[in-house]
Amino acid sequence: MITNAGNTTANQASLISTGNFSTDWWTPAFSLGVPVEPGQTVEGTATGYVTTTSGPLTITVTAVLLDAQQDAEPADNTVTVSVPVTHVTGSYRGTVYGDRNGNGAMDPGEALAGMPLYATGGIPDVTFITTTDAGGHxxxxxxxxxxxxxIFGVNTDWYLVGPSVEVDGVHDPDELIRGTPLVDTWLSTTLAFTQQSYRKGDVAHLSVTMTNNGTAVLTGLTAECYATASGQVATGELAEGGPGVTLPAGTTRVVDMTVRITDEAAVDGYLRVHCAVGSPPYLNGGTPVTATARVPGGVAPRAVGYLGLFKGKEVLGPPRSDPLPGVKVYLRNQVTGAVVARAVTGTDGRFTFFDLPADLYDLGIVGPWQLTYSEPEFGARDGENGFDTQDPFRHRYYVIPGPDQPDPDATTPPGEQPAPGASPAGAEPGTTSSSGLASTGTEITWLALGAFVTTTAGAALVLGAYRRRWRQ
Incomplete structure (x- = not known):
């Protein structure tokens, strides 16, 4: 309580306190100060808990003035009180085991010894650590x-979820805690489509192959999957929320899943499925696996990209770069592994692939370069026709000097024709073939090859001149 024993109003009287008490917040709003008239007494209250595990509650409270007013008798503004406290204590005990046979019960030989664990909580908030004995106790x-x-300490064999318990000194907890094998430690998983390519509307099948390389049964295995292009994956026996799959030690199991090929997948030219298998996924296990299938039919008339020499990166936005001219680039199909198109960067760093099948590729860069702040993936969409100026990251690639990357055409047997879909080397965005001929026929193919060789040589001369100027 604060009493104003003077003859002037205290405009902003407040309370501050110290001691083994969890709060110094007094009400009413003493943090801002309250007015106290001469002869008036104002009562303050605080609610909290004792912050020590033994001894009395001791707290010192002081009345202060928050403004420029002076207290005539500051010596009588502080009071210290000490109150005996009964500290209630209790115990928490339990047993930890690893369910090796997956039957949900503790059997002989399943006790987990030497397992570190923590109990954290209580009033006041404390943390204790102990270790299980030979019997898992x-x-x-x-x-x-x-x-x-x-909370359990780090281990490489068991997935353990500790319970939340209440200690009151009367009905103290005694818990049996079940551990299950760590999925990521023992399970190897692969995911693959049963065909390389599908058509729009097809129901595609995927095989999930799981092998238990451990010494204990894996139970309750389920999969969390998603697909690109709005595909909906039916995970079958691995459905989330279901009983899951049981996999004995040393065994392999193949599970079938399905996904319908969507209209969006036909535009993209592919469908990719991502899955994580665990018990449950992302909590106990979940190393991602992916599978990609082609959805052929679409064509990108002009798929344009940019190659730049990396100059720096701000916190936000794309990297800074200078255009890198005269560099040969190519596309390798992610599913078949075939090189399907080639181009040479222009003076603005751009490169163009003409009449490119809609699909998913990796961009290869010939010469002493390595990618930075960019991945090699290159997706071409049906109808794509030029450089995307709205997306600051699509088809943008940045390099720094690095190990020399070989030309995939260097080992092409004499007389073998380049794969269809290649653009004339060094063609700039927006240019078209002057021949006006259809892109079919042996004569046209050899004309394209001749243009490729000629333009590549010209590009090499430009690049050499560029390098000489740079050295000056």
Missing amino acids: FVFADLPAGSYST
Whole structure:
């Protein structure tokens, strides 16, 4: 309580306190100060808990003035009180085991010894650590009453979820805690489509192959999957929320999943499925696996990209770069592995692939370069016809000097023709073939090859001149 024993109003009287108490917030709003008239007494209250596990509650409270007013008798503004406290304590004990046979019960030989675990919580908030004995038993004694969480130390074999318990000194908890094998430690998983390519509307099948390389049964295995192009994956026996798959030690199991090929996938030219298998996924296990299938039919009339020499990167936005001219680039299909198109960068760093089948590729760069701040993936969409100026990252690639990357055409047997879909080397965005001929026929193919060789040589001369100027 604050009493104004003077003859002037205290405009902003407040209370501050110290001691083994969890709060110094007094109400009413003493943090801002309250007016106290001469002869008036104002009562303040605070609610909290004792912050020590033994001894009395001791708190010192001082009345202060927050403004420029002076107190005539500051010596009588502080009071210290000490109150005996009964500290309630209890215990928390339990047993930890690893369910090797997957039957949901503790059997002989399944106790987990030497397992570190923590109990954290109580009032006041404390943390205790202990280790299980040879029988998997643990005891936390003399815990302050309150709610506790159980946290296990790092281990490489078992997935353990500690319970939340209440300690009150009367009905203290005794828990049986089940561990299941760590999925990422023992399970190897692959994902593959059963065909390389599909058509729009097809129901594609995928095979999930799982092998248990461990010494304990893996139970409750489910999969969390998603597909590009709005595909909906039916995970079958691995459906989330279901009983899942049981996989004994040393065995392999193949599970079938399906996904319908969507209209969007036909535009993209491919469908990719991502899955994580675990018990449950992302909590116990979840190393991602992916599979990609082609959806042929679409064509990108002009798929344009940019290659730049990396100059720096701000926190936001794309990297800074200078255009890198005269560099040969090519596309390798991610599913078939075939090189399907080639081009040479122009003076603005851009390169163009004409009449490119809609699909998913990796961009290859010939010469002493390595990618930075960009991945090699290059997706061509049906109807794509030029450089995307709205997306600052699509088809933009940045390089720094690095190991020499070979030309995939260097080992092409004499007389073998380049794959269809290649653009005339060094063609700039917006240019078209002057021949006006259809892109079919042996004569046209050899004309394109001749243009490729001639333009590549010209590009090499330009590049050489560029390098000489740079050295000056």
